[in-house]
Amino acid sequence: MGDEVYSQMVKELKDGKYVFTGELEPEKAGDVNEPIEMARELVGLVTACNVTDNPQSMAYVSSLAASYQIQKETGMECVYQLRCADRNRMALLSDVLGAGVLGLKNILALAGDHVSLGDTPDAKPVFDLDSTTLIAMIRKVVDEGKDLGGNEIHNPPKLHVGGAAAPGAAYLQAEVAKVKRKINVGAEYLQTQVVYYTDVLDKFFNELGKVDVPILVGIFPARTFGQADFFDKNVAGVDVPPAYLENMKATKAIKDKEKKKEEVDRVNIEFFTGFLEHLKGTPAAGCHMMAVGYPRIIAPLKKVIE
Amino acid sequence: MIAQEQKPMEEILGYLEGKQKVVVMGCGGCATFYHTGDKKAVGEMAEKLRKEGKDVFKIVLPFSFQACDIEKSGVWLEKNREELENRDAVLLMSCGDGVQVVTEYTDEKMSITKPIIPANDALGLVGGGPKKFKETCLSCGMCELGKTAGICPLTSCGKGLMNGPCGGVRVDDKCEIDEEKDCAWVKIYKRMEKLGELDKFIEMRDPHEWSKAKRPRLFEIEEPVGMDMIGAGLGMLTYKLGPKPKLEE
Incomplete structure (x- = not known):
């Protein structure tokens, strides 16, 4: 990490505080009312919230617009996710400068899923930059006030850039080398893809060794069986444990809404308590709780670590 | 055909730094x-490398024996197994296709893992000749020529627009980004006019389906055009050369 601190999230990470982040998903809609409602419930529970950018290559509300609106309406600090799949380096630069203008302080630089995997498969995939070169570009913009062409930027934005890591990657050595590459070019923090297995996490940290960058480990407590099942079937590099899936599936049969909620919470708390207790003993600097649309689970899960 | 030009020697020598014994292979x-890969080019490259102090062994492929067609180039690889085993690197004077086909074959079928270094830069699928060529086809997997009077706007329009021209056409019908190049959409218009198809010009063409170009594209043919179908002469030549490449079938 550089010396400057622009955001609350990076401040807390630098202070050595155990940091929790959440995740908000703007959808295919002309408003961001739902993520705003979720953000309101998470204020005070997490330090910042990621705002997803066309997740799984579904074309949704711009994460830039959503991040701005959520931050403005709720005061929740946002981690603006920015992916290379849909924008060339010019559009990426414009959006980075725009993020600065709109008061956003954290960017998570991502390559993004291939467009053919989403709901607009005929779109031309861009990938002019990748996650590493995007991180390098943002650092150049912020630290040197220059774009990739070396052109001067007047009053450059003050924000932080982080990268993603996938502990469950099928070929871990290459993934870890890539993560180190991101760190070398200036990633200031890392947020990992969802992890369910403690041995996967341990293997990742062992392979990575000591690094100077704080790592927030991703977990995904699912609000419904459908969410968990979708993750298992569609998200690359993530296997959801069969026992957890079975327990979530069993909740489908419960007719009473309140009882169903209670049971879903119980399944999640039971499963993640063990994982989070284990997480405390790892080099993780915090936990990225991707409980999309499921803010009520954050408080009980935080208790396990605190 | 895939147009190509040789890389600057400085770049090639950079890749060959620390590699003393080199195979220079043509296409x-x-x-x-x-x-960029014929007998003369291979000879000239070998000379340049020798002047740089390299120990060079040449593999020249006869005309029509492409590096990318492993049934043919494999014959030369197998014949020169010993040299390949004992050299530090192979400089391959072909397009990137040839480089990768040879890399995969030497790695997986010959169990010889060496740096296979590209000597050339490929410049696209071009047509024309005998001296001047133009890139005409993107190999996009979804040919649009039926909608555009036989001129591909994805390749010939600087912006790849499906519904041009853009506002940047120059007075002499040239492209806004290069005064040497014709505006593809003015050409399409003029051709449709001659064909009496201007009603099609006004119709909106849908965005191109890029999903047909999901990379890397793989495909299979049922009946390969093998060496025996190319001609008795070439068949005999490979017979005399020695072991045939190890193919899938």
């Missing part, structure tokens, strides 16, 4: 056509 396909 009898497009690279022979563009003088």
Whole structure:
């Protein structure tokens, strides 16, 4: 990490505080009312919230617009996710400068899923930059006030850039080398893809060794069986444990809404308590709780670590 | 054909730094056509490398024996197994296709893992000749020529617009980004006019389906055009050369 601190999230990470982040998903809609409602419930529970950018290559509300609106309406600090799949380096630069203008302080630089995997498969995939070169570009913009062409930027934005890591990657050595590459070019923090297995996490940290960058480990407590099942079937590099899936599936049969909620919470708390207790003993600097649309689970899960 | 030009020597020498014993291998396909991988080009490259103090062994592929067609280039690889085993690197004077086909074959079928270094830069699928060529086809997997009077706007329009022209056409119908190049959409208009199809010009064409170009594209053919179908002469030649390449079938 550089010396400057622009955001609350990076401040807390630098202070050595155990940091929790959440995740908000703007959808295919002309408003961001739902993520705003979720953000309101998470204020005070997490330090910042990621705002997803066309997740799984579904074309949704711009994460830039959503991040701005959520931050403005709720005061929740946002981690603006920015992916290379849909924008060339010019559009990426414009959006980075725009993020600065709109008061956003954290960017998570991502390559993004291939467009053919989403709901607009005929779109031309861009990938002019990748996650590493995007991180390098943002650092150049912020630290040197220059774009990739070396052109001067007047009053450059003050924000932080982080990268993603996938502990469950099928070929871990290459993934870890890539993560180190991101760190070398200036990633200031890392947020990992969802992890369910403690041995996967341990293997990742062992392979990575000591690094100077704080790592927030991703977990995904699912609000419904459908969410968990979708993750298992569609998200690359993530296997959801069969026992957890079975327990979530069993909740489908419960007719009473309140009882169903209670049971879903119980399944999640039971499963993640063990994982989070284990997480405390790892080099993780915090936990990225991707409980999309499921803010009520954050408080009980935080208790396990605190 | 795939147009190509040789990389700057400085770049090639950079890749060969620390590699003393080098194989320089040519290509009898497009690279022979563009003088970037024929017998003469291989000889000149070998000379340049020798002047740099390298120990060079040459593999020249005869005309029509492409590096990318492993049934043919494999014959030369197998014949020169010993040299390949004992050298530090192979400089391949073909397009990137040839480089990768040879890399995969030497790695997986010959169990010889060496740096296979590209000597050329491929410049696209071109047509025309005998001296001037133009990139005409993107190999996009979803040919649009039926909608555009036989001129591909994805390749020939600087912006790849499906519904042009853009506002940047120059007075002499040239492209806004290069005054040497014609505006593809003015050409399409003029051609449709001659064909009496201007009603089609006004119709909106849908965005191109890029999903047809999901990379890398793989495909299979049922009946390969094998060495025996190319001609008795070439068949005999490979018979005399020695072991045939190890193919899938």
